[in-house]
Structure formats: C-alpha cells, structure tokens
Amino acid sequence: xxxxxxxxxxxxxxxxxxxxxxxxxxxxxxxxxxxxxxxxxxxxxxxxxxxxxxxxxxxxxxxxxxxxxxxxxxxxxxxxxxxxxxxxxxxxxxxxxxxxxxxxxxxxxxxxxxxxxxxxxxxxxxxxxxxxxxxxxxxxxxxxxxxxxxxxxxxxxxxxxxxxxxxxxxxxxxxxxxxxxxxxxxxxxxxxxxxxxxxxxxxxxxxxxxxxxxxxxxxxxxxxxxxxxxxxxxxxxxxxxxxxxxxxxxxxxxxxxxxxxxxxxxxxxxxxxxxxxxxxxxxxxxxxxxxxxxxxxxxxxxxxxxxxxxxxxxxxxxxxxxxxxxxxxxxxxxxxxxxxxxxxxxxxxxxxxxxxxxxxxxxxxxxxxxxxxxxxxxx
Numbered sequence: 001x002x003x004x005x006x007x008x009x010x011x012x013x014x015x016x017x018x019x020x021x022x023x024x025x026x027x028x029x030x031x032x033x034x035x036x037x038x039x040x041x042x043x044x045x046x047x048x049x050x051x052x053x054x055x056x057x058x059x060x061x062x063x064x065x066x067x068x069x070x071x072x073x074x075x076x077x078x079x080x081x082x083x084x085x086x087x088x089x090x091x092x093x094x095x096x097x098x099x100x101x102x103x104x105x106x107x108x109x110x111x112x113x114x115x116x117x118x119x120x121x122x123x124x125x126x127x128x129x130x131x132x133x134x135x136x137x138x139x140x141x142x143x144x145x146x147x148x149x150x151x152x153x154x155x156x157x158x159x160x161x162x163x164x165x166x167x168x169x170x171x172x173x174x175x176x177x178x179x180x181x182x183x184x185x186x187x188x189x190x191x192x193x194x195x196x197x198x199x200x201x202x203x204x205x206x207x208x209x210x211x212x213x214x215x216x217x218x219x220x221x222x223x224x225x226x227x228x229x230x231x232x233x234x235x236x237x238x239x240x241x242x243x244x245x246x247x248x249x250x251x252x253x254x255x256x257x258x259x260x261x262x263x264x265x266x267x268x269x270x271x272x273x274x275x276x277x278x279x280x281x282x283x284x285x286x287x288x289x290x291x292x293x294x295x296x297x298x299x300x301x302x303x304x305x306x307x308x309x310x311x312x313x314x315x316x317x318x319x320x321x322x323x324x325x326x327x328x329x330x331x332x333x334x335x336x337x338x339x340x341x342x343x344x345x346x347x348x349x350x351x352x353x354x355x356x357x358x359x360x361x362x363x364x365x366x367x368x369x370x371x372x373x374x375x376x377x378x379x
Contacts, residue, residue: 001025001099003059006051006088009355010040013323016361017293018043021352022091024059030095031350033295034087035264036079040361046084054088059099062092066270070243082242082267089268090299097345104299104345105306108273115337116304118315119145119185121291126154126166128173135174139182142335145210145312146174147185150192153379157372160196168203175207183210183312190217190240190378191369194226201231210312211236211258211287217378221246224255236260239289243267247275254282258311262289263299276307285311294319294327298346301331301338313338325354 002025009019018040023029034043050069057065069085070077077085097104105111120138124131125148135146151170152163171186186209188197197215204212211234216223218240228235236258241247242265250256259279263272276286286307288300297319304310315338319330329349332339341347367379 001059003055003057006047006055006091007352008044008047009352010044010360011323011326011355011358012361013358014317015292016040016364017323018087018361019293019295019326019350019355020047020087020091021350022054022059022088022095024095024099028095028098029350030059030091030093030098030345031295031348032087032089032091032094032268033264033293033299034083035262035292035296036083037292038361038364038366039080039083041363042080043083043087046081047087050084050088059092059095062089062096062270065089065092066267070267077243077267079242079265083265086264086266086268086271089270090263090295093269093299094345101344103341103343103347104269104302105340108302108306111305111340112308113305113310115334115339116301116310117144117312118333118336118338119143119147119183119312120318120336121316122146122148125149125151125170128170131170132174132177135178135182138336139178142337144181144336145183145185146178147187147314150186150188153191153369158191158369158377159372160192160377163192164196164200164203167200171204171207171209180208185210185213185236187213188215190214193217194223197227198230201227201233201235205231205233209233213237213258213260214239221249221255224250225253228255234258236287238262239265241266243271244274244278247278251275251279251282251284254284256284258285258287260287260289263303264292264296269299269303272303276303276309280307280309283309285309287311288313290314291316294323294330294348295346297338298331298341298348301340302346305338305340326351326358
C-alpha cells in the first residue's frame, strides 16, 4: 500500500479552513485539517512541498513520515510547516484507521471513558446579564461547562486595567447565578501582561474557576514561572505552542495545570499523543484546543476518549451544525458531550466536490486590538 496523492481544500465559511486528503493507491483516503488560521496560502504551499516526500510512501508509517517532514529541511519545522505537517498527519491517521477497519481510538489503546465533557463558546463577556442568558441556553442543552473570553474587546480601545475589573465582575456574576456546580473557563487570549494577569488571577481565586487560559503571551513559556508561584488559580496554556519542544518547559516545571494542545498546529495526532502522555507523568490534564472544523473536533474526541489524563474538550461549534454539506457525517455528540464513533478512522465523511464549491479564504489577518495610547495588543 502506497500513498498516491495529497489534495488541499481551502474553504471560507464562518472562519477560514484548510482541509487535506491523503489518498492511498487503492482509492481509500483520509482527511486532515490545518490550524494557524489566516495563513492558509503558505500552509498550502508547505503541504505541496511535503507531498514530494510523502507520496509513494507507506501510509502506515506515521512516525517515520512525521520525522521525515519535520526534519528533512535540516532546520526544524516552524509554525507554518507544523500546521502543514499536522494536516497531513491527521489525514494519515484517518487513512490508517480506515485501512485497518478501526476507529482511531482503538489504535492508541482503546476507550478509557464512554464520553468526554465539552465546553462551548459563550458570548457576552462585556455584559454579565447577556453572558448569563447565553450560559442559561447552553446549560439547558446539557453542557456542564461554560467558557467565555476576557472582557474589553468590544470597546474602541482595549484598556487592560478596565478589562481586568470587568472580567472579575463577569465571573463573579456567573458564579453567583449558577452556583458551584457549573465549571467556568475564561480565555484571556494572551491580551494582558504579567502584572495585570496576576491581579486578575488573584482576584478570581475564590470564584474557583476550572481554569484561566492563556493569561500570558505564548512566546516565552518560562514567564509562567512568575505567575504560577503567585497564584493558586488553575492555569491552561499551549494552543500557540508547536511540537513537543514547545511544551517542554511548561510540562517539566509543572507551570500549567491543563495543556491546550492544538492537534492542527502542534504537529498532528502523532505529536499530540506524545505530549499528552508526557503531561500525564506530571499530573497535567489535556484540553485540546478546538476552534476549527469537523476534523479537529473528531480528532480531539478520539484523543480525549482514549487518554487517562483528559480534562475537557473545547467545542466551538457543536458537530453537525456547520459545514454539513462538506462533512455529511460528523463526530457523535449529545448534550455537551462528545461520544465514541463505531466507524473506522475519525468516523466522519468528506465530500470533496462540496468543498470545492466554497470560496477560498482571502489574504487577511486576525482581528486586531489597540490600547488607548494607540499601541498594538493581542486579539
């Protein structure tokens, strides 16, 4: 069995996507997805380049092919290349499962749970009443977690101190309304610096959040040392880190409580498995980053359903509610929980013709924020 072709499908829907199929010489194909949104064009170019290495190879040799793609240029793969590797690697695991007639979770040890808790994307971070109303809706639908973003992004300019005060009021209002049973997650999204992050984390300790995510910028994981030693709030980070080496400091020094592995950026399923099992040895739970499409959701479900140290799975869009024409069959999902599939591979289907009918993402950037003094800040 050999790999016959690799095809790329850039799609613009509610956000930019880039899907990939890897087809074996018997016609069986697997589907993958890249992360690093708004950079689909250079990622597609990297995938085309990697095709020169991968086409003609044995699709079962996922580890070998990962090493080949990551190291063949001598210089280690960067984020663009890791997003491309992730897409191809995810497609290879789907293909491997289909060729063996098994769900991917059975290829990595089998199920350790019958379902995995998920959290939605709630809205209204700048208006506690609106936020509570939105959480009421998701709680009624069976979700046991709530997640929302840091306050202050709807203003003309982002002011960190003001955002900290508003964000504290928001989480206090939600906890007061829903009581202690609902798990609360707040995504700071790397918008603030260490002094403000410390003030916020210390202020919300008594609210008992499930975690505070990306309280600091991601460029230097070592900075979490200073935050970790001065707050007891559970910390989550990692969605912008790529390869196992990006997680090394945070795991080895136990600077985080939850590893936010992005399967579509970190290097795919092959690399995510290593990071997840490494994290287990340090009592760190995994919470896959999943703001993307149906492949990301399905792969995250397989990983967490088979991982002893899975905490919760991000689910920005409930499976079956987006890109239904491109993915007629999506990951099983019920009342805030992802369920195991009994189908081979990821257990999802992909319609290449439907994907080809979508417009391609244009050249663009992430939303941009500025502070009151006109300086740039992370979105």
